[in-house]
Amino acid sequence: MGSLPPKPSLEQLRKRAKDLARAEKTKLTDAQFEIARQHGFPSWPKLQAYVRRVEEHGSELQHAYHADTEYYADRALGLLASAEDGTTEAQEPFERWQQPLTREGARAVVAREHGFSSWRTLRDHVTSLSESGEPFARAYRLVEARDVDGLARVVKEFPELVHTRGTNGNDLLGMASATHDERLCRVLLDAGADPSQGNAHGWTPLHQAAYSNLPLLLNMLLDEGAPVDVSARGDGGTPLVVALFWGHRQAAEILAERSLAPGNLRVAAGLGRLDLLAEPLATQGAHREFYRPHSGFPAWKHSDDPAEIRNEALSWASRNDRVEAVEFLVARGAEIDADVYRGTPLAWAATQGAGNAVRKLVELGADVDHRGTFGGLSHGDGVTALHLAAQNGHSQVLRILLEAGADPSLKDNLYDSTPRGWAEHSGHPWPTD
Structure with a gap:
């Protein structure tokens, strides 16, 4: 199979077809079909359409890769949410295409970034994508x-693919990182993929490895020079912060060896760094624009209220099972049942299976039956720590909470279900006496 040059030319392809027709003494249409097949395309018109878009839009062109048209509607909404959060990389395409920060504006942006004049023409393209032969879509299917x-x-045949971007700026290395398969990432890095490349949200492969708590991939990317101080989805959204948001201690500790950025109170709390918590840092509330890892979480506007900053730090200490930091912050006025953003300290500790933090919070007076919010709007309303521990199969935490008097009969507001019902729905056993 042949390989298209990084900057393919319709004129060159047409000349090749004519030369091949003369050399093989065949019809021009037969020569065109043969060249298309050499490049993995099912027809000459499909190859022409692809090359024309690449010629017109150059290296900034985004390539469709997912065969489900609703996928692009979701990506448009995600881009809009990230732009509304103030993420520079997400705001730029709206400015470039002079589109408003609306649902329709986001769809227009996504279409134009793919080289199409309208949302409808992008959808038409996507419906035939699986038979199009386009190399980026083929590579994506191999990653999946x-x-x-x-x-x-395929990257040997089309080496430019490792530098090519798909929808919302996602490249193959970022996609491979999301599969948790380090072998795929190794192939792409060896082929020249850039580990510093972020998508339209500023999200790099290192962010993804931190999000998924993948120490092997983290070290691989760091060894390849992946930057640790890059923000995604808002100022302060470094890979370290992403790891701490989810309570991924192993990933966080690897990243903290390279950088403590952004160096605010929630980072110090999540790492259990009492030395930093004790300092009267003027920046303790700085760089907190990052607050959600994706648009499945609802929008929020943080404040500079010292009480909010302390309460948020307590939540981050709890989800990372940092018992000494929990004690330190409560002793200095952090509210033990505060729900700063989608979850109390006890809710987050229960979700992450942070048994030591759960015990300490209960000991310090946390309400084991507190009914609050958690996660996305379709997930947590009126949930208790018992619901969240049950959903995630944390039997030790369930026992701690039950022994502390947590009520297993309470039902959440969205699904009208008890913690035991949440456990059964998620395929986890309920503890027996």
């Missing part, structure tokens, strides 16, 4: 299938 050998072959 975790076909390491197949991916190695």
Whole structure:
């Protein structure tokens, strides 16, 4: 199979077709079809359409790769949410295409970034994507299938793919990072993929490895020079902060060896750094624009209220099972049942299976039956710590809460279900006496 140059030219392809027709003494249409097939395209018109878009839009062109048209509607909403959060990378395409920060504006931006004049023409393109032969879509399918050998072959045939971007600026290395398969990432890095490349949200492969708590991938990317101080989804959204948001201690500790950025109170609390918590840092509330890892969480506007900053730090200490930091912050006025953003300290500790923090919070007076919010709007309303521990199969935490008097009969507001019902729905056992 042939390889298209990084900047393919319709004129060159047409000349090749004419030369091949003369050399093989065949019809021009037969020569065109043969060239299209050499490049993995099912027809000459499909190859022409692809090359024309690349010619017109250059390296900034985004390539469709997912065959579900609703996928792009979701990506448009995600881009809009990130732009509304103030993420520079997400705001730029709205400015470039002079579109408003609305649902329709976001769809227009996504279409234009893909080289199409309207949302409808992008959708029409996507419906035939699986048969289009476009190399980026083919490579994406290999990533999704975790076909390491197949991916190695296609990036060898089309080496420019490792620098090509898909929808919302996602590249193959970022996609491979999301599969949790370090082998795919190794193939792409060896082929020249850039580990510092972020998508339209500023999200890099290192952010994704932190999000998924993948120490092997983290170290691989760091060894390849992946930057640790880059923010995504708002100022202060470094890979370290992403790891701490989810209570991924192993990932956080690897990243903290390289940088403590952004160096605010919630980072100090999540790392259990009492030395930093004790300092009267003027920046303790700085760089907190990052507050959600994706648009599945609702929008929020943080404040500079010292009480809010302390309460948020307590939540981050709890989800990372930092008992000494929990004690330190409560002793200095942090409210033990405060729900700063989608979850009390006890709710987050229960979700992450942070048994030591759960015990300490209960000991310090946390309400084991507190009914609050958690996660996305379709997930947590009126939930208790018992619901969240049950959903995630944390049997030790369930026992701690039950022994502390948590009421297993309470039902949440969205699904009208008890903690035991949440456990059964998630396929986890309920503890027996």
